[in-house]
Amino acid sequence: MSQLTIRSLQFLRGERRILDDINVCFESGCVTAVLGPNGAGKSTLLASIAGLLKPASGTIDLDGQSTLAMHSSARARRIAFLPQSPEIAWPIDVETLVGLARIPFHGVTSAVEDGAAVARAMASTHITQWSKRVVTTLSGGERARTLLARIFAGEPEWILADEPFAGLDPSHQFEAADLLCAFARGGRGVVLTIHDLTLAARIADRIVILQDGRVVADGTPAEALTPAILRSVYGIDAEWLNPSGQAPLIAIHGRHAG
Amino acid sequence: MTAPITVKGRWLVPALLVLVAALACVSIVVGKVNLGWDVWSHQDDVSRAILVELRLPRTLLGIIIGAALGLSGAALQGYLRNPLAEPGTLGVSSMAALGAVLSIFFNVAGMHPFVLPACGVLGGLLGMMFLFLLSGMAASALTLILSGVILGSLAIAGISLALSLSPSPWAAGEIIRWLLGALTDRSLDDVTIATPLILVGSIATLSCRRALDALTLGEVGARSLGVDLNRVQWQLALGIGLIVGTSVAVTGIVGFVGLVVPHLLRPIVGSRPSVLLIPSAIGGAAFVLCGDIIVRLLPGGTELQLGVVMSLIGAPFFFALLQSMRRKLT
Numbered sequence: 001m002s003q004l005t006i007r008s009l010q011f012l013r014g015e016r017r018i019l020d021d022i023n024v025c026f027e028s029g030c031v032t033a034v035l036g037p038n039g040a041g042k043s044t045l046l047a048s049i050a051g052l053l054k055p056a057s058g059t060i061d062l063d064g065q066s067t068l069a070m071h072s073s074a075r076a077r078r079i080a081f082l083p084q085s086p087e088i089a090w091p092i093d094v095e096t097l098v099g100l101a102r103i104p105f106h107g108v109t110s111a112v113e114d115g116a117a118v119a120r121a122m123a124s125t126h127i128t129q130w131s132k133r134v135v136t137t138l139s140g141g142e143r144a145r146t147l148l149a150r151i152f153a154g155e156p157e158w159i160l161a162d163e164p165f166a167g168l169d170p171s172h173q174f175e176a177a178d179l180l181c182a183f184a185r186g187g188r189g190v191v192l193t194i195h196d197l198t199l200a201a202r203i204a205d206r207i208v209i210l211q212d213g214r215v216v217a218d219g220t221p222a223e224a225l226t227p228a229i230l231r232s233v234y235g236i237d238a239e240w241l242n243p244s245g246q247a248p249l250i251a252i253h254g255r256h257a258g
Numbered sequence: 259m260t261a262p263i264t265v266k267g268r269w270l271v272p273a274l275l276v277l278v279a280a281l282a283c284v285s286i287v288v289g290k291v292n293l294g295w296d297v298w299s300h301q302d303d304v305s306r307a308i309l310v311e312l313r314l315p316r317t318l319l320g321i322i323i324g325a326a327l328g329l330s331g332a333a334l335q336g337y338l339r340n341p342l343a344e345p346g347t348l349g350v351s352s353m354a355a356l357g358a359v360l361s362i363f364f365n366v367a368g369m370h371p372f373v374l375p376a377c378g379v380l381g382g383l384l385g386m387m388f389l390f391l392l393s394g395m396a397a398s399a400l401t402l403i404l405s406g407v408i409l410g411s412l413a414i415a416g417i418s419l420a421l422s423l424s425p426s427p428w429a430a431g432e433i434i435r436w437l438l439g440a441l442t443d444r445s446l447d448d449v450t451i452a453t454p455l456i457l458v459g460s461i462a463t464l465s466c467r468r469a470l471d472a473l474t475l476g477e478v479g480a481r482s483l484g485v486d487l488n489r490v491q492w493q494l495a496l497g498i499g500l501i502v503g504t505s506v507a508v509t510g511i512v513g514f515v516g517l518v519v520p521h522l523l524r525p526i527v528g529s530r531p532s533v534l535l536i537p538s539a540i541g542g543a544a545f546v547l548c549g550d551i552i553v554r555l556l557p558g559g560t561e562l563q564l565g566v567v568m569s570l571i572g573a574p575f576f577f578a579l580l581q582s583m584r585r586k587l588t
Contacts, residue, residue, distance in 0.1 A: 051481075083478045089339035089474050090530065092474060096530050100479075
């Protein structure tokens, strides 16, 4: 069991507090969804854990070891970060793109081991048949699977994914979600940000809700996504349909009046 | 992991090496005086002098400078994720030329053979450093290119000022020569000066190859793969500053090599930046040798400057390339 422990995390942009006294502990083996309105600090939280942003204060520990003190390559081998709408600057083929995940392993693993990891990642995401296709020719769904394969090829302990389902149709959203869930069931950790409340309720084992840089709810979907919390965080009237079933549905009636 | 190279790409490096070797042979033999293919067995002093004093340095410098420019173009394009980047478009070549020009202007170039190249190298290094400082540490490609345009304009203004205030016609002539770029009248001393500096710069540049690959995923993607972008930026500033500064100091500004060669090779070896570096270096050597042979073969009493010919070939070629890219997109 791996743990990502965040204590008293604060991130400032100028005078503005983007993250304010965040205390949360993520555990492996489950999918944690970080929710909140736009500007709540979700992406900043993920980028801080990935080591891309330096917090003003606070600590981020991975199994007792400070991620801020880790060498950047060592951290990249353990924590993979999938940015929102990632850039792909050159028309490289799928296999080459997936292979980029092995860059932090230079000098640590052999070329054969790297090749095997890339092959496993492509097989698990069912993209082996496109290995020679140029990434610019992929559809949105194919691209999403390829980017997940790129993350899996690093065989990290943790995946931090910022809006991994943005721009995908419902079928491809579930496809990508299934891949991330399977990864978490394998004993690794997944923390993702998401705006779709129903999808979050279905795929996440745990929900953390941020508002104005603070954690306002933390628990199972049923505990964290109550109509009262949704009203206070998003200003919407919503209710759970089929709350005890396998496929919960959160119906949003509209903005809360008053 | 090791970079996968396409089937076409596998034969490219050996083929380019053969091409460079063949062009080097032609470059040694061909000129105003044709030495003939049995040049190495010539015993007479004139042939030997032409070979050792003129053709050999010219050919070796063509290879070294071409490789340096090809490599720096491919590396800058990889770093900025922009196929329009090269030392010329980023103002680094102009800064190196300004350094060399100032050494002529202040009449210190004649003090020692190392002074002018050293000033050129200093100009190139300062150019790369100003470029990164002007645009900030975490600069976007667009900011960096705009900063390069500003830097290039400033350097050209400085060179123009030196030209208009030049103390003697000799100095003005020398300054113009740096701007045009040439491989003529170079000696083995120039080879001795240029080789180690370009080698060090090339090693610094080549050691960034994995970071350049990671930058395919953008700056955020590269940093999430553990790449220290600050270190890469300074390493490239040193590497490219050294190789461009040295090449400009020895031959003046030879444009378009760093722009055209990676473009030509990308469809063959693929777009992965690390895979493009070595072929671009060898391709750059072939390109410059070819240009320098054309310069010598053109009829007329006065030999054209290499920089002029490269631009005359390069500009329409590049324009045709842009047109074909546009056709593919529409």
